[in-house]
Amino acid sequence: MLFEQIAKNKRKTIVLFVGFFLFMGVVGAALGYYLLSAWIPGVVIALITGIVYAGYMFSQSTDVVMSMNHAQEITNADQAPDLWHIVEDMALVANVPMPRVFIIDDPSPNAFATGNDPEHAAVAATSGILSVLTREELEGVMAHEMTHVRNYDIRLQTIAVAMTSAIAMLANFGTHFWYFGGNRRNNDKEGNIIAMIASILVLVLAPIAATLVQLAISRNREFLADAGAVELTRNPQGLIQALNKISNSEPMSDENVSPESAALYISNPLQTKKLTNLFSTHPPMSERIAALEKM
């Protein structure tokens, strides 16, 4: 079960990489055609940028994601004894190395895990979660995060975050240039218009596709991590109470959370109550709690 999950995640990571480079290529071609009237340089530039970016993200993902979310690292138990010891306990029982620990200064209770693999993992908790939850509840939350670490969910999700940020950036860049107009030396009007429409279409569709990828990646994973957490703590009540408290709290401040990494959190940090199911990165809390109550 665990190993299947890990293998599946590794496969998906590869698919994600291939998909990302294809996507970068297409977007590059569109931009290149539009700006320089030649698609090949666009593709080359996009792929080189993509490789450099992916390499950078792969080696620095934890630090990048943590700074995107304004998280401060703590390096010894005295800075937050309860959190530190609970993370230690959960890493022990999940049989993964102790991850790095970060705190986000935000009154809304929430937490996430990130990193490339269990050896280079990190967990972050908001200051809110530390003051609102009891020990058993926080254990449930950290066990949930440790399950993400152990399953290699963190690698897949972190790469998805990096890639959607890149695509969003690229699309922004593209639309920006579109306003100022591209290269108009091309006399082949008809071809130009078709290419233009195609470019615009790609640029508009890119962020939507990126969001859909994140949705597909994160929703089921939360159910699995909840189940894994109970396997570690043997205490479904702790996690149920924690999820209840978290879902009844105010969302996190926009300054702290980057929208691209919202999918990493145990509960959507930006969720407004009106938001419907369809485009939410997280399954509804009521369904998760119902699933836990059956355990």
Added chain:
Amino acid sequence: MIGWIIFGVIVVIILLWIGIYNGLVQARMRTQESWSQIDVQLKRRNDLIPNLVETVKGSAKFEQGTLEKVVGLRNAITQTPTNDHQKTMELSDQLTNGLKSIFAVAESYPDLRASNQYNKLMEELSNTENKIAYSRQLFNTTTANYNTKLQSFPTNLVAKVHSFKPSEFLETPAEEREVTKVSFDENGL
């Protein structure tokens, strides 16, 4: 042609055999590693106990023998051979109860509760107790994985030939079956 087929089948069987054997060794190793996790925590607790006894001895009155019993159990654990898991854990559970009673008495002495050293010790001991409970759970998980391998086909054939012995589960004391966590202070955190 037939010779080659037979040769191929034999090679495949040998490779499978090696793979299964290595898998078993790894699973057995995991149970041993998780036992050493417990051992580390037991040692850490043993190191804390003399300190605790020193700290509370002067400032609180205990029933005759409470402290001696805890010290005695601590020494008994150090003398139990490391491969006698059941005995070690039985003593460890008694020690946990002994420590609980020390903390219960100490609670009624404001001087102690105000002391930094006492609070620090209590925090470390309750942290260690939690880790003992969790490492014990990990041990049982790795044992279950290993024992399942020993019993399922075709791993059981390899296990029998190389005489792999099943690993024994650690029994959880009755009162801890519900929630494995131990907390010395009433507020949980």
